[in-house]
Amino acid sequence: MRAAIYRGKGDLEVVEIAVPPVGPSEVRVAVEYCGVCGTDLHDVLDGWGVSGSIGGHEWSGRVVEVGSGVPLEVGTLVVGHPGSTCGRCEACLAGRPNLCEDRPTAGVEQSHGAFADYVVVDSNQAVTVPPGVEARAAAYAEPLAVALHALELAGVDPGHRVMVSGCGPIGAAVVAALIAQGHDDVVVIEPSPLRRDLAVRLGATVLEPSDLKTPWHPGIAVDEPVNAVIETSGVRAAAESGLAQLVACGRMVLVGTGMDFPRLDSNRIILNELVVTGAYTYGAIGFASALELISSGLLPLDDLIEPGSVGLDALFDTMVRLRSGEVAGKVLVRP
Numbered sequence: 001m002r003a004a005i006y007r008g009k010g011d012l013e014v015v016e017i018a019v020p021p022v023g024p025s026e027v028r029v030a031v032e033y034c035g036v037c038g039t040d041l042h043d044v045l046d047g048w049g050v051s052g053s054i055g056g057h058e059w060s061g062r063v064v065e066v067g068s069g070v071p072l073e074v075g076t077l078v079v080g081h082p083g084s085t086c087g088r089c090e091a092c093l094a095g096r097p098n099l100c101e102d103r104p105t106a107g108v109e110q111s112h113g114a115f116a117d118y119v120v121v122d123s124n125q126a127v128t129v130p131p132g133v134e135a136r137a138a139a140y141a142e143p144l145a146v147a148l149h150a151l152e153l154a155g156v157d158p159g160h161r162v163m164v165s166g167c168g169p170i171g172a173a174v175v176a177a178l179i180a181q182g183h184d185d186v187v188v189i190e191p192s193p194l195r196r197d198l199a200v201r202l203g204a205t206v207l208e209p210s211d212l213k214t215p216w217h218p219g220i221a222v223d224e225p226v227n228a229v230i231e232t233s234g235v236r237a238a239a240e241s242g243l244a245q246l247v248a249c250g251r252m253v254l255v256g257t258g259m260d261f262p263r264l265d266s267n268r269i270i271l272n273e274l275v276v277t278g279a280y281t282y283g284a285i286g287f288a289s290a291l292e293l294i295s296s297g298l299l300p301l302d303d304l305i306e307p308g309s310v311g312l313d314a315l316f317d318t319m320v321r322l323r324s325g326e327v328a329g330k331v332l333v334r335p
């Protein structure tokens with residue numbers, strides 16, 4: 001089978017490799033579509049990946065072979081999921097399985113993802129797609145689950161004003177989820193014209209980063225503060241100015257990763273009892289909620305997902321174009 005293997009920073013090689021064997025509790029899936037994630041860009045373009053890894057975790061595909069102990073039927077449409085966790089550690093007991101002690105640490109171990117013809121996973125890492133949802137839409141479940149988890153941690157209530165910083169694939173998913181849930185006061189901060197257009201089509205009000213003011217005193221609020229900021233860009237200045245837009249008791253959720261860390265004004269956090277939290281992947285029901293929202297038909301998937309798809313040979317160039325902001329929507333790879 002063909003696979004795109006990460007060799008080192010800026011080096012992605014498409015090669016022929018052996019089809020991995022299927023263990024008793026495993027399934028082999030023929031990959032239909034796999035979305036390109038910001039994490040994949042960090043891994044390949046920034047060198048965060050582990051050499052020898054195959055990226056791609058936002059996949060949908062058809063089961064083509066099952067282990068002896070697996071009840072799934074060949075032909076079932078499934079999406080990739082991180083799988084079950086230990087169920088015993090403090091995080092698991094607190095209902096936060098995404099933070100389980102046993103989870104693999106990103107960037108430490110080799111990954112065997114779906115930028116390949118086939119992916120072999122444990123059967124609990126293959127979630128059956130509800131009837132009526134096609135493979136393209138199903139591949140959107142993972143990034144949408146990330147967006148829904150961020151919104152959950154933001155404690156967004158009806159009537160809240162929400163700011164989404166960055167309208168790349170995750171930012172766009174957050175905006176689309178908010179609009180689908182009935183929120184009508186969503187503000188997007190985005191410098192790229194292409195992504196600003198997308199934000200407008202999704203139903204947000206769009207501002208440029210330079211439109212945001214930071215009051216001179218940390219106890220003074222801006223004129224039109226927001227209840228929550230979802231920071232998806234990973235850009236230092238975006239997190240720093242985002243904090244200044246919050247109402248008292250407001251929350252900022254950091255989803256976008258980066259290496260130029262923000263300096264958050266602790267005096268503003270104290271004087272306004274602001275909450276700053278990270279959001280990592282998704283909670284226990286993340287995938288179910290995402291698949292439910294996709295099958296509801298309320299999401300404008302034609303805006304969120306780029307038309308068509310790219311093959312493995314075009315994957316590296318696509319990553320470079322995504323990084324430069326030339327592409328606004330989610331790009332799907334069809335191996």
Ligand SMILES: [Zn+2]
Pocket residue numbers: 037038039057058142143
């Ligand atoms: Zn992802």
Ligand SMILES: [Zn+2]
Pocket residue numbers: 085086087088089090091092093099100101102
């Ligand atoms: Zn655990």
